[in-house]
Amino acid sequence: MTLIARLNPTNYLAEKEKFWADPTYNPQFQYPEPTTIEELQEFGLPEEKYLDLALEVLKKSYYGRNEQDLFMMEGPRMNQEQVNEKVEYFLRMHHLETKFEVVWSSSFISRASMTADTIKLRLPVDFHKEGLIGMIYHEIGTHGLRRINYEQQPWYKHKLKYGFADHLLTEEGLAVLHALIPHSFKSTFIGAIRYVAISYAQDHSFSELWQLLGKYIQDEERRWNVTFRAKRGLTDTSQPGGLTKDLVYFKGPFIVWQWLKARNYELKPLYFGKVACEDVDKAIALNPQFEPLLPSFYVTNPEEYARELEKIGTENMFDSIRIDS
Numbered sequence: 001m002t003l004i005a006r007l008n009p010t011n012y013l014a015e016k017e018k019f020w021a022d023p024t025y026n027p028q029f030q031y032p033e034p035t036t037i038e039e040l041q042e043f044g045l046p047e048e049k050y051l052d053l054a055l056e057v058l059k060k061s062y063y064g065r066n067e068q069d070l071f072m073m074e075g076p077r078m079n080q081e082q083v084n085e086k087v088e089y090f091l092r093m094h095h096l097e098t099k100f101e102v103v104w105s106s107s108f109i110s111r112a113s114m115t116a117d118t119i120k121l122r123l124p125v126d127f128h129k130e131g132l133i134g135m136i137y138h139e140i141g142t143h144g145l146r147r148i149n150y151e152q153q154p155w156y157k158h159k160l161k162y163g164f165a166d167h168l169l170t171e172e173g174l175a176v177l178h179a180l181i182p183h184s185f186k187s188t189f190i191g192a193i194r195y196v197a198i199s200y201a202q203d204h205s206f207s208e209l210w211q212l213l214g215k216y217i218q219d220e221e222r223r224w225n226v227t228f229r230a231k232r233g234l235t236d237t238s239q240p241g242g243l244t245k246d247l248v249y250f251k252g253p254f255i256v257w258q259w260l261k262a263r264n265y266e267l268k269p270l271y272f273g274k275v276a277c278e279d280v281d282k283a284i285a286l287n288p289q290f291e292p293l294l295p296s297f298y299v300t301n302p303e304e305y306a307r308e309l310e311k312i313g314t315e316n317m318f319d320s321i322r323i324d325s
Helices: 012-021 048-061 067-072 080-093 129-150 168-180 189-201 206-213 220-231 245-261 277-286 302-315
Strands: 101-105 112-114 118-122
Touching (some): 080 129, 118 129, 129 168, 168 302, 189 220, 189 245, 220 245
Parallel strands (some): 101 118
Antiparallel strands (some): 112 118
């Protein structure tokens, strides 16, 4: 069982109901298997330079706005039928309609996620028009296509043998960048909130974090999800700490954007599989004739792709810190 699967509490709904009845209550979660602090922190710990930048992004994004304003900028709300239609169209465009099954459930923690053959979408539906296209670019256009290309590599399921580094930071960083392409407002405020949540979770309880996040997230269901993601892994959520995975959704885009900018936004090398930026050359050398399946939003107009990435960098102050700083 993967770490994330192990962090699905068996009493999730019961503890959520207790919290709704009393927001000062700190949930007491039960898990199918215990986890260690080392496992919860395997994605790293918050860094001051990224926390400062996340707070700057939030200050800029929320200036004169609230959460509802930010999501209304994504266009009208979409219903389940509209979501299915857009997802299926994108799959057909890339000849993947038989590769993936779309599954809906209210039990999913993430609004959208993917496995090798399934696209998981959470109920109730929580997408606006631009956010829906962004989700498709994120999940299928990035995670899905990179996985398909990975399955065709000689190092498939043998990454340790070939000395490949962990790819998560690159994987999620690239996916976040791609999710922002269809947005008129290209702020990484969602990733910034997650980074702040993880940072605060290190020395605050569940209920304290819930209160702190109220500054940014007025929708209580959404605030619950962000708070839970930051505190999951703890049995007693009154204690400090929690899973730090969500750091990658803010740090990752900065690192990948800087990598792409230095290479004139040439995307093809990053689609040789589920590979970290630092291992791209190795992946190409192992299969130099390989032609990866690339997303339509890049193939149809690479110049426009580069312009959109430049806009994202400007909006989010991506040049304000360096990877090695």
